[in-house]
Amino acid sequence: MCTKNILELLSGKYTFPEFEEELHKLLTDLGKNVCWIVLKELDEKIYKDKKERKNWVVLQKDCERTITTKFGDITYKRRYYENKETKEKAYLVDKAAGIQRYERIGIGLKAEVAELSTIMSYGNTVEEIKRNGAECVNISRQTVMNTIKGMDGIKPYEQIKEKRKAQVLYIEADEDHIHYQDGKNGIVKLVYVHEGKESLAEGKNRLKNAIYFTGVYEGKEKEELWKAVWEYITSTYEERYIKRIYISGDGAEWIKFGAEYIPDAIYVLDLYHLQKYVTMAFKDEKKLKRALWKAIYKGDLEKVNEIFNDRYNSYEREGEKEVVKRVLEYIENNWESYSRYKEEIVGCSAESHVSHVLSERLSRGPISWSKDGAHKMAQLRAVKASGLELREKIIKQRYEELRPVELPKEVIYKAKQRIKKLNERYGTITELPILLNKKTFTSMAIKSLLQQSII
Template sequence: MDIITLINTLVSGLLNAEEKFLEHLDSFTMFEETVSSLSNQLAADFIGLVLTNADQLIRDSGIRKGRYTVQRSRQRTLISIVGDITFTHTLYKDQAGKNRCLLDELIRLPDRERFTAAAEAKLLNEAEVHSYQHAAESIKTNGQTITKTTVMNKVHSIEKQIPEMEEAPKEKKACEYLYIEADEDHIHRQKDGKEQGCFIGKLVYLFEGKEEICNGRRKLVSPFYFGGLYAGSEQNAALWESVDAYIRQHYDLDVLKCVYINSDGGSWIRAAAGYVSKSRLVADRFHLMKYINRVARYTLEEEGITKGRFYKYIYKNKLLAAKKLLTRIQNHCEGSDRAVEDCRTYLVGNWEYIERAFHDKYVLGCSAEGHVSSVLSERMSSRPMGWSETGSDRMCKLRCFIRNYGREKVIDLVNYRRDRELETCVATGTDGLIDERQKKKYTAKQREAQRYAEALHGTLAGNSTVRKILAIREQIGNI
């Protein structure tokens, strides 16, 4: 098959579809689907044809003949965003006796890979929002099988350490204050039995401030997200070191005065002070309010009065008075022991950070709960599903990646993983296999096909115009 045959097949199919549509104008949906199917089929066949021609050019190359011996040719089928692509590629043996598929190496296609990079990126984009099964059904194939396990394996194959996908800025940003908010999501563990347990998915995001977009609504300025499981002290240290490295790479430390870390006081977040330069911990008012509200419910007087006393002591920096108030509540209110002790522990352990939240004018309110809900919980824990350790970690990273760079960059993530996989192979040594003489010869064939297409366009310009007009008139007459 050549390009001219492909064009003939496409044009014939389009003209037949047009003729049927003009005879039955109420079949527009079928007409649209037919044209889309024909277009995708042409695209898949054309890509397969070009890859087959490229393989032939490599096989005919004089440079190739001096380095590699032909073993056999075989067909390979790839799943793409336009359908199945089938092409011929040749297996060679190099001077060291190793079998090589030179075409696959040149187009950076790992051995046994079933998907094009674009198709794999589409799977990941779908899996980031929907179930694995939904993602598997999002790509249409001709006989190829895509299961939810296939999608799961693609998610698991995401690199554990994802590099920045954009070049470091030549000039660092001059920003006096930066803000970090952090919280975690409890992700159900995929395990047999009732005692499933959960993973802790960590979310950290850095931003320059907040700006109002409408009345009562604000958005983060230049946010950047970090996410994953990061279990254990070593992994947690690696998380905060990556945050500090990002700050050093993008912001001028001579201008930067402070990095405020807003949190609920968890130990893994408090550890950030030892890794992030110029950082200060700040208590999250949302969690403070939760502890105070729980205690206030047990008092005999109105809740508002008790809560007002706590906030008065906080504003006046009177920790001792707050502790005495907690003791009175515990002594006079039955059943308040747990709530009082939790509140006491939180106040004593975070008093310095609570004071900073109320008295430092540069501190902003914390929205970590909402961000965890939209970035992690929406996909990871808001539905009755279980996750493996690898799957939950990679999905957290994928959702943060998309928020940092956009969905169009997922293909770069796929290519990064494939390049890392190909690095384990021997050096290709395929540079310059297709010489200029072969390229000129191939270009001449393209020009011939182009001349044919132009002639075909002239022929079709007035084709069956009378029949089309009569078909339209007949249907108008039936209205």
Template sequence: MEDIISYLAEYFIPKLLEMRLEYYKNPTSLADFAIATKEETDKLGREILQASIVEMDRLIKELPARKRKWVVEHKADGRQLLTTLGRISFSRVLYKSKTEVDEAGKPVCSYLLDNLMGLSSNQEMTEDVMANIYQEAVQTSYRKAGEEATSIEGVSKQTVKNQLHKLKFPKSFQIPEVKKVVDYLYIDADEDHYHLQFKEKRGDLETNEYGRKLNGGITKLAYVFEDIEPEAPKSNRNKLVGTHYFSRGYEQNSKEFWAEVFEYVEATYDTTQIKKIYINADGGAWIKSGYRGLADVTFVLDEFHLSKYVLKMTGHMKDSQDDAITEIYDCIRSKKKADFLEVVEKLKGCTDSEKIQAKIEKASQYISSNWMAAKYRLRKSESVKACSAEGHVYHVLSSRMSTQAMGWSNLGAGKMAHLREYYYNNGDMLELAKFQKEEMQTAAGAEEVVLSASAILASEKGNRNKMMMEYGKYSERIHSTLSLQNSKQLMFYLNGKI
């Protein structure tokens, strides 16, 4: 720590006073003063980190537990780490065990400092940098995330990609102490379609009979909510209450996806008190096949797709289209499927075009296959809520993954979808970065040293008197430097500027 005190006295404080003097000479340059101050405080931060790490390595070397079991193999082996304050460099000691050998019969070697700090052998950045990368990549691009990794030094977009591709995620929800009680619960579901560059490796995309690449992929989205209410008392805009998101790619099949959704429901809500769970969706195969058998739910067709297919059935009716739409909706709302099919035949009879007839047939099949779900949508029950899945798919997935000219691998798309889920569930990116830290295998015999942080602190207390003596040596110099810029001197530079 005496190195830090020396740095403060000999460099940092004089530099700070010099910058302040320049600012007083030109009071309009506050922005320049702020930038220069940040550069120096970042530099001071790096000095503090480096000095603290080097001192920790020295204290490990002095520990009795270390001396009993480890001997010095190499001194001053260098290492660098990228932090949000910039890149730091430090050296540490490589130790050789006195008692333990590896599989080849050679003595085990270990950087005890690395073990104590939880650093893997190939780790190049600290968790705060990783958190910055996640925070930016989830919103913009790999390139931008690399640029924003630190305020001083960026990383390549390939590095960002590598970090995201090996992401591990914690459980998507925490079990509350007390379960919520609601009358109704809602789940909206839909998917986003993205472009594949490749599935697993470049060149592995198949082509169809026309020679076109089959480069489409989907990411699944479902979100659970309790109600819809105005954003403000007099607002025309609504918001969802108690929303929790789930978004995954091909790494999780539909059954696994829905099992996790309903695991969340069971863990969060008292399901014995729920009168009904509604699923609002478009009737996609991954939705219907996924939730069946997992819970007692009521499927409701979303307004967007119902309206879309009704319009497809009536587009050829011209001036009579409104009447045809009304008749179809009346059939769905209060009549039987046979009545609906009669209307379909009437609509087919209003055109001689086989293409239009085929379009009517296809649209009617969609409504027929979701007949009860369409009825629930049009009956206007107070407990049935509007579906906002299309808008949520755009905000949660499409805005980052498919609205621009982007290509993904299945792995990359799945990781980004999961990261977007984590982001929209208000996950802490620093905690996510810390979650990536693998359980390091501590070298045999190193546990006693690595786990003795209390011994390091005790040794640190023994050096405190020495540190205070060092401070006393520089204290007079610091006060002398400060006195050079007294108020009268600074007022001199301000004279005539006001």
């Protein structure tokens, strides 16, 4: 976009939508230039501040690198150092800016990619980023996939300063079935912890302080899942106040393992899954099912056994008899905890949570995953389901240990003096660092626009 175009824009040759598009391109170019200037000045600051870089000596200068940001590709030059004591080699400006080795896209764009990919396909994520005005951003479907696979250690909760005090905690668990790229099927496990139900307006309920944990944990990996759950509980709640922790699920081995892993946890009868099993065993026998549920709610195990025995004897096929037998065993194995704590049990809604947290992205439609891709995607969706802003969480995790960018005082002083002179010449302007640079295409265009605006 040249100065002539800007002047023509202001003289009635462009419509407002065209003006908006051209301005967006201009500001994108501006953002890229500003980032380039900051990296250049930061590299200079590190080089000149020998106390700050004690023991680091320059091995090579003007080492070029390109990183893709929300403004497009930024190519900058920096110095390569070696530590005289440790012999470590590094680009110190990259360390200061939080740009990791071999990283091709910036963390801001990575966060944007992760946020979008949790609700749409990798291909649609690329299209959406470009549709949002970042046509110059050079990313592909493969870039999105690699970005998701590179997301590590993002917890679905924030560390709180003062631990909560809760007497009863509820843990519900279920799983989603997905397709792998090799044609096999896989399982994504979901566990969530909450403090029970709380009432909302219009008679609706929601789980209180629900936090979600999920991923592809196969075989012995299930211990990692439950370890993460227990770490959350001990870091968030005062353990001495907790009287009971209930775990409910469909009776799968990995869920029962959780009841053994979590100290003093009580595995309870999951009425939601039990209802599914009862339907399998009793089919359309509504009268028998009503009688069965009445006996369960009353705590009459003798009557429950009687109803199941009658149903077992009424079937002729072994497969039908086996279903009845398994459902009765499930009830009997969990009867003691149910009858003792049924007044405190709030019921299990795991299947609807599986649908909302996992299935909407991982298993609906003709989609297949790698194990790592499904694992990371599930965890990203768990972060969002837990009420956190995923984009902010990703950026914060990267920059928690970084110091703010600080340029030398003399650079800031000179910049302010130049801005002051520009203000005196053109009137009040936005303090844009790009205007302090030598005559570039962008700076000339903006200055022309400013000058024209005060004619």
